[in-house]
Amino acid sequence: MADEHLNQQIVARGKEFFASISGEAPSIFNKGWWTGKVMDWAMQNENFKVQLFRFVDVLPYLNTGDSLNRHIQEYFAAEDQDIPSVMKWGAKGATGLGGKLATKVMSRTIRANIEAMAKQFIIGENTKQALKTLAKLRKDHFAFTIDILGEASVNEVEAEEYMQSYLDLLEGLSSSYTKWNNLDSTSELDWGHAPRINISVKPSCLFSQAHPADFEGSVQGICARIIPIFRKVREMGGHLCIDMEQYAYKDITLECYRRIRASEEFRDYPQLAVVMQAYLKDTDSDLSAMLEWARAEQLPISLRLVKGAYWDYETVIAKQNGWDIPVYVRKPETDVAYERLSTRILENHDICHFACASHNVRTISSVMETAKKLGVPDDRYEFQILYGMAEPVRKGLLKVAKRVRLYAPYGDLLPGMAYLVRRLLENTANESFLRQSFAEEAEIERLLEDPAVTLEREIKRMPAPSQGRKSVIQNEPFADFTKKSVREGFPEAIKQVRSQCGRVCPLFINGREVLTDDRMDSVNPADPSEIIGQVCQAGRAEIDMAMEAAGKAMASWRDTSPEERAQLLMRAADIARKRIFELSAWQVLEVGKQWDQAYADVGEGIDFMEYYAREMLRLGTPRRMGNVPGEVNEYFYQGKGIAAVIGPWNFPFAISAGMTSAALVTGNCVLYKPAGPSSVIGSTLARIYQEAGVPDGVFNFVPGRSSVMGDYLVEHPQLSMIAFTGSKPVGLRIIEKAARVQEGQKQIKKVVAELGGKNAIIVDDDADLDEAVRAIVYSAFAYQGQKCSACSRVIVLEPIYDKFVRRLKEAALSLAIGPAEDPANYMGPVVSEEALEKIMQCIDIAKQEGSVLVCRDDLDVPGYYAPLTIVENIRPEHRTAREEIFGPVLAVMRVKTFDQALEWANATDYALTGAVFSRSPNNLEKARKHFRVGNLYLNRGSTGAIVERQPFGGFNMSGIGSKTGGPDYLVQFMDPRVVTENTMRRGFTPIEEGDDWVV
């Protein structure tokens, strides 16, 4: 909390400030204007706000009148939609004579007004416009820093272009800037100390392959493109600020700053700044570290402190990934942090120049008064305000502080719209200072209150955060590579696991290890000479042995209480959780999974255990049926008996853990046969159950050759059911074999089968390509496309085809390929030589059927590397469009209409996953109904289903119509029973609670 005297000064200063700007409002809130009316409506009507902002987002893609009209109808013409009168004609589509014309006129008006709104925030779409605006700004005594608006760089070409656009801009400015008048100074520097040229760059746009797991690679990739810009800036005597974006890039960005600032080339040129975000909980320590580093290196630094613009995003992403929320949850906490952090910076003004970036009068006043109190010289701090926002504030600020710099976006309207959405969001957020100051005319006292006081009051008023709808489990968090411990955990675990490689891996039957003479080497697909384990192979004798053990264990396991069985799973989950790095490392080495993918796989396995445990508690409680008196009907379940669980190698822990835990928790005994290539990983699962205390015979680990014991296991008369995940041919064979009743068999066998997919992603003509390209690359090539959910067809609407394909192609060419143990590599080897051969055949077919867009067959390394391949001109009748490949091969298909896209998407025998990128509400709705797959994703990639949130599985030839991690899954492992008790004896009938009784 600011000390009382200082606080009084701040408040006094703020009041003066408000007095000086009284009666003015930022243009966007001017209610006389179109935008003012619309914004006003948006603030009062949450649903309209959502539609409006989404419409703004898609607007730049609406290049034809038809498309524009259609979207206006879809976004705003819903029956129950309340829209402001200035939009009514356009949306409600006046009928009758002249109606169509009226609609057209209004549509154009809407577009023009929204574009005008966007332009308010942008200094120009080209150098000429920009120069004109800049000249005007300087005439009005404002300095600037230019930020080039960019789409997300989804490939290296785009990143390179982005860099080039900065160089071009600087080149464009080079002839003019020397001619500008100075700001309040007679020297060449503004205010006597600040370079006229000042630009801001976004690191993520400069390197398309940046990601936190590959910290060093990301830093190098970004620095490599900042340096040429900074060189040019220095040539012009200018200043460069590295912007701060999402939390995921924060440490990378700070490291980039330090590395360039301290580099031989630039250490004597201090005009390099970096941004810090007050809303991050990390910023106190980051700031301390930065200041210490500056003093240690004796390098003056420059910091821009902002509050932070990604609050929604950070919060949602953290919630979705199960991470700690990195930002302060309450707005005043950020305001308090801002005052604390700015004070800290001002105290260090000798080594750190400070740019205060805020529109909040209280915050600005606080910085001004603190600087005054600390005697900070004028040339050590300045104020920054967004161009087009809070005009009254910038005007007032100029009067008192003089040194005001405008953050000035420049560039195309297309990325500009994304920027506009962010600004609108900021302007209309409930907690927005701007909204409070100008739109709602909140009391000035309140606006100038010490935020620590506001916070205290808020905490008192607000209850603890709600948990929302009750979900069955808290999903296991994904690997958070922003944490150093996580980044370092992997190489350590790989090293440790590697030291255990090559050992003999026994069977596990009836609580004991069993060795067999027949052994199979499991190898590292990135280097087949590295043996991961020598896996003992079960033959028929071992299957009999395991079956006998399971048969003996069954009676007591089936009657063990659901609670106890659930506890076994929860213990197993705990063990896996503790060993998550080790278990992930096995996957990196044995099946070539990337770090994040391996970690997610183990996490999913844990989720299955936790979810099924809780589901069993739910299902384990008998349900009373009906309500008539005199009878009590209880509906409950019992385990089917002995289950064979036959797992795949691609999610070697998750899916096996899921199927086995489902079988176990429902009271079945299990014979678990892992896939050959992931047998060692399979044995880790067996060890976990053993440690968790599974009774002898209840869980048996029987890896083996399908040719030797596959049919034997499936046809075994004592077997009750089979849970299988794998290929269609094997699955269908199992279903057929299991359906034939064998001599001595006493039970109809159940088969739970999850088979393949031939999954399509539709790219609509209004799709957000920044998102679509990244998601499609990930869906198609992450883990080398070896997922049943992987995207293997992308179906693209004609109007957007060229643009999409260009970006996709370059994105595919930008990916690093190599061993999974190096986090720089996006893609690695496929699992086995056999898999490689099969994929190569598919690629041959694809090449014959279509035209190759990408085929990365240039790798010359050991290991089973299948070339990343993209083929276009594929049609539904092609084998490439129908047959599952299970490798990094993507077919691109071009369609004329969205309906055709849906038809093609559905035109395979599979029905597993699919996705649609579209911003047309109607097309999304159409897809929701008619894109018939087990898991459909709207505006998201097609992989990565999460237990409980996205119960997973398909139908048609993709499986039996069962969903893992969902509410109907466990029932498949059980037989329902009903016990009906007649409770009437001699007419005497105890009446039970809930009976439909007479009184």
Add this chain to the structure above:
Amino acid sequence: MADEHLNQQIVARGKEFFASISGEAPSIFNKGWWTGKVMDWAMQNENFKVQLFRFVDVLPYLNTGDSLNRHIQEYFAAEDQDIPSVMKWGAKGATGLGGKLATKVMSRTIRANIEAMAKQFIIGENTKQALKTLAKLRKDHFAFTIDILGEASVNEVEAEEYMQSYLDLLEGLSSSYTKWNNLDSTSELDWGHAPRINISVKPSCLFSQAHPADFEGSVQGICARIIPIFRKVREMGGHLCIDMEQYAYKDITLECYRRIRASEEFRDYPQLAVVMQAYLKDTDSDLSAMLEWARAEQLPISLRLVKGAYWDYETVIAKQNGWDIPVYVRKPETDVAYERLSTRILENHDICHFACASHNVRTISSVMETAKKLGVPDDRYEFQILYGMAEPVRKGLLKVAKRVRLYAPYGDLLPGMAYLVRRLLENTANESFLRQSFAEEAEIERLLEDPAVTLEREIKRMPAPSQGRKSVIQNEPFADFTKKSVREGFPEAIKQVRSQCGRVCPLFINGREVLTDDRMDSVNPADPSEIIGQVCQAGRAEIDMAMEAAGKAMASWRDTSPEERAQLLMRAADIARKRIFELSAWQVLEVGKQWDQAYADVGEGIDFMEYYAREMLRLGTPRRMGNVPGEVNEYFYQGKGIAAVIGPWNFPFAISAGMTSAALVTGNCVLYKPAGPSSVIGSTLARIYQEAGVPDGVFNFVPGRSSVMGDYLVEHPQLSMIAFTGSKPVGLRIIEKAARVQEGQKQIKKVVAELGGKNAIIVDDDADLDEAVRAIVYSAFAYQGQKCSACSRVIVLEPIYDKFVRRLKEAALSLAIGPAEDPANYMGPVVSEEALEKIMQCIDIAKQEGSVLVCRDDLDVPGYYAPLTIVENIRPEHRTAREEIFGPVLAVMRVKTFDQALEWANATDYALTGAVFSRSPNNLEKARKHFRVGNLYLNRGSTGAIVERQPFGGFNMSGIGSKTGGPDYLVQFMDPRVVTENTMRRGFTPIEEGDDWVV
């Protein structure tokens, strides 16, 4: 409401009455006594009361010390059981030295006390004891009416014995009764007008085959055994009263009275009375009718008016069967009715003698004062009180009314215990006058209040009857044969249906009737010369035609809203409900179903439609999964596509309606193939869907020869699923065929199969045989045993074996066999010649394997009659114990222990239904866990599962572990889908209700 003056007199009279008996309590409530303490406890502790009454009920079966001790432990030694101190030793089983002995002693004490309690209510177990008690009673100035306690007559031998026991009793009295002193009279008649000999008979005990559907047969059967008794009574100048029992027999009983009273032989002997029950809503009109009849016939009558002793039973049975509750729901309503009815009788004293049977002082006072007011001569009314109950009342009454007759039960303790339970229940019911008067010393004013006033207050205080736990549907009521309209509905409907027999029955494809040349006659199994219909047979061409129609209809049907699909079912249910008699009649004629069975079958079909309609509404609402912000996951279902429904003939409407409606409501198109013998019934179902408005192609009716089109249908590549109910061999064949993927097939086929059973009923050594014998006969022989749920094995504990088998054998011999259209027949023909042949083979095997107990092969009629057969000495290894027979053949197996019974019960490949008759809490609990069948019934027969209340189906070789009419059924007909929408755009994320959000 009594008029005010009269009411004052009644109250005054009541007060006098109370004053005269003040300080006295009926012996049972005497707290100094053991029974007093125990009763006191029971009234305060509902759970103990239940245990105590149930224990009293079973006590007579506990013939060994071990058995007694064990039951005491089981009933009273539960951890949380509060028991009175006088029972503690026995129940809690004192441990340590002398503990065992103490337990034994206490057990004996408990038995002795309870037996003593029972003896309080019984005048003697043999004639000698009875004569002694009667002499004493008469000395005390009480008259009597003797009622012989009897077990339920489950066969005609028992009914005959019961009659004989009356004749014997009368014989025993004949030497004494003339020697007794008169009561207040000098004539030979008591009080100058009443015969000394007075007996009461229970009609249901006199004819074991009485049931309301066979009204005339029941009346004749009962009269035939009352008449010899009445003849003897008349010889002795005595009086006979026909007791009134359950509501089901009421009209039969009244008719018996009228018939005997008016018969040539007895019309001049007026000493015949019948009982009316004031608690029946019918009694007002019954009384009017009886009085009118008496006047019309000019026959003086005699009525005993009671309040009614089966209130719990009547209410529970009505609730369970969906009937109107025949009794008044509120106790004071009955009291009001009693005053109204007694007044009515007294007003008619010239033609009707009146016996007022009540212990309620208000009621008695009311009768006395009313009689006085009306000037009814003393010889026209008397008072009756139960022997052993309400001793103070009887004493008081004697003083004022003189004419007091005691209702005096006589006979064995075994049926005596059942009687005791009824009396205890009466004594301890909350509303019991006795409980209020003596146990709780309620205020006298309140006890004497006009019951109309009490009622008014109660209605005001009480809310409307609660409906208890919400159930999905109200089940369709069973046929209520107490209603004349129902009894007459059947012959009428049969006549009408018969007039339509013999017609050509077409296929129904794509909304149109289709005729084929290949036809099959469906015949009446009771008379194969009667052709029910000429059924067109579908061949492969028709299957293709139907498949094409279904394929075309599918897209739009699958996307029809769940609400609309549900409405189709509800409309169909309405149509079936309106035609229930006609639909039942088709079954009587085409498959030989008895009236009640046929009606229940149609009702079940309606239930399926109603239940699945509502289940679909539940499942049709997408479920949101998970709660993280920024994504919305919806979990929902879609129909699988085209379903083949292959129905059985034994529940020709219900099961086909169930499977087809499940398939339809879930969005599938249907090809329905009925079983050959029930094809005409199948066509009625098709007509119902058609009338309900099923779109063309959605439902197709394709009866046909399995040999021609069975495999073709199942193997059809366009088929999505098969729902089958039928035999194991056919079911397994379908499962196997469906599992093989055919050329062009795009979907893994699902098979929902309900197959056979080999169901056992266990009869424990403490089973209530009255219930067990009846239920087993019904489970084994109702509808000729042609139910998959039918009992085909009865497993009997050694100690009770002989007794049970004797009663069972005679019960089987007592059944009438013949055409189902005559309601007198319990059993009819089996469905076809083929079925008959198969059953005959099984009987041959059974005869070889065991010893024949019953084989009713003496019928010489046309039709496919399989002899009702019971074979004993069957062991688990016998084919008769393992193979499904599907006919009226029952194997009896003898076991030493309950554990062995369970082992044997489970020792088949089937696991469908089962039942246990036992009164051992531990054994019931054991069965609940270890008697592993789909539907287990405790103290009930094994057939007659009701939709929703008893979801039906088995596992092992009895089916795939699916339950019709249960919450998991519909999901089998659908594929689950999940649609996940990423709702974040440019970081902008609308927060949905229920999100796990930050504030």
